[in-house]
Amino acid sequence: MRRVMTGHKAVAEAMRQIEPDVVAVYPITPQSEIAEYYADYVHDGIVHTELVPVESEHSAMSACVGAAAAGARVMTATSSQGLALLVEVLYIAAGMRLPIVMALANRALSAPINIHCDHSDAYLARDAGAFQIFCESAQEAYDYTLIAQRIAEHGKVRLPGIVNLDGFALTHTAQVVEPLEDEAAKKFVGPFQPVYPLLDVAKPVTWGPFAMPDYYFELKRAQQAAMEEVPAAFLEVQKAYALASGRRYAGFVEGYHLDDADRALVVLGSTAGTAKVAVDALRSKGEKVGLLKIWLYRPFPYHAVAAALAPVKHVAVLDRALSFGAMGALYSDVATALLRAQARPALHNYIYGLGGRDITVEQLEDVLAELGKVRPDEVLRYIGLRE
Numbered sequence: 001m002r003r004v005m006t007g008h009k010a011v012a013e014a015m016r017q018i019e020p021d022v023v024a025v026y027p028i029t030p031q032s033e034i035a036e037y038y039a040d041y042v043h044d045g046i047v048h049t050e051l052v053p054v055e056s057e058h059s060a061m062s063a064c065v066g067a068a069a070a071g072a073r074v075m076t077a078t079s080s081q082g083l084a085l086l087v088e089v090l091y092i093a094a095g096m097r098l099p100i101v102m103a104l105a106n107r108a109l110s111a112p113i114n115i116h117c118d119h120s121d122a123y124l125a126r127d128a129g130a131f132q133i134f135c136e137s138a139q140e141a142y143d144y145t146l147i148a149q150r151i152a153e154h155g156k157v158r159l160p161g162i163v164n165l166d167g168f169a170l171t172h173t174a175q176v177v178e179p180l181e182d183e184a185a186k187k188f189v190g191p192f193q194p195v196y197p198l199l200d201v202a203k204p205v206t207w208g209p210f211a212m213p214d215y216y217f218e219l220k221r222a223q224q225a226a227m228e229e230v231p232a233a234f235l236e237v238q239k240a241y242a243l244a245s246g247r248r249y250a251g252f253v254e255g256y257h258l259d260d261a262d263r264a265l266v267v268l269g270s271t272a273g274t275a276k277v278a279v280d281a282l283r284s285k286g287e288k289v290g291l292l293k294i295w296l297y298r299p300f301p302y303h304a305v306a307a308a309l310a311p312v313k314h315v316a317v318l319d320r321a322l323s324f325g326a327m328g329a330l331y332s333d334v335a336t337a338l339l340r341a342q343a344r345p346a347l348h349n350y351i352y353g354l355g356g357r358d359i360t361v362e363q364l365e366d367v368l369a370e371l372g373k374v375r376p377d378e379v380l381r382y383i384g385l386r387e
Contacts, residue, residue: 071197094129116356
């Protein structure tokens with residue numbers, strides 16, 4: 001049944017249907033309402049989750065690690081400085097192969113203090129060992145929360161996962177969402193099967209041991225092997241979700257009018273919706289422009305990105321965060337993807353939307369219009385910045 005709900009509510013609904021054993025969480029804008037909605041479900045007896053209110057995000061992820069190691073299905077949510085505080089423990093969760101799913105309401109990192117959206121928090125965690133998915137809409141935030149849970153618990157993966165939804169642009173915006181029926185959602189996710197649970201006294205195990213140089217390297221390689229299994233699991237679970245929901249997510253990326261495009265944008269998150277309007281406006285004028293939206297950000301789908309952009313001559317990669325002293329993080333990934341392509345498009349990096357600054361259809365039209373006219377050495381550019 002179609003319902004109007006915010007991105008917050010959509011994620012909380014998916015969590016309710018998953019009904020994890022433990023949710024440890026600390027409030028932070030713009031994530032807080034996810035925790036508040038779920039706390040209401042616990043209070044009203046709708047779910048039988050152990051909700052653990054803690055004193056910080058570092059403690060939240062620490063509690064999640066302990067619960068997951070004990071054999072529980074575990075979820076959490078955070079944002080911005082909260083992610084920065086817990087990222088130390090996120091590395092531990094990934095190294096211990098714990099399938100903890102976390103909603104990340106994307107928000108700028110301080111200083112100065114800012115509560116609005118950019119992707120600096122997600123970029124901070126990109127090398128932590130968790131897979132990351134970006135959502136365009138509240139519907140995608142709902143769907144990919146369910147999908148992420150099943151990927152995280154996949155037998156060949158067993159890694160934490162992050163579902164990114166843009167702060168305020170998605171978290172607080174009401175949209176039409178079509179959730180699954182409760183039983184269908186529960187059947188799709190399936191029962192949780194813990195691996196080597198700490199509380200199984202019949203089979204004692206050690207969690208978090210000390211690793212000297214003679215073992216540490218191999219353990220990290222095994223962790224990388226698990227991350228390399230994510231793409232296959234992602235496609236497998238997408239296909240299963242299409243059967244369960246009737247909504248077809250197919251692939252790591254979504255191309256929009258790319259088949260004959262000579263100019264294109266590459267984006268993450270909710271900006272894709274605005275970009276589609278800009279592309280449609282220019283297409284109506286006969287201009288061959290397109291868009292590539294990336295769902296799976298980590299592990300990065302290099303081959304899929306290169307194939308999607310193969311026919312394009314000029315590409316603008318939009319990063320909603322600065323990588324100080326370097327090109328944008330998404331730009332660097334796209335450039336790497338195209339490195340071995342025989343016919344590479346001219347590539348430009350645009351920084352936009354920091355601290356929640358609006359990105360408009362007209363600004364994106366301007367970017368598409370100037371592609372092909374920008375000097376090759378003008379690689380790093382800015383949208384909507386007062387220089």
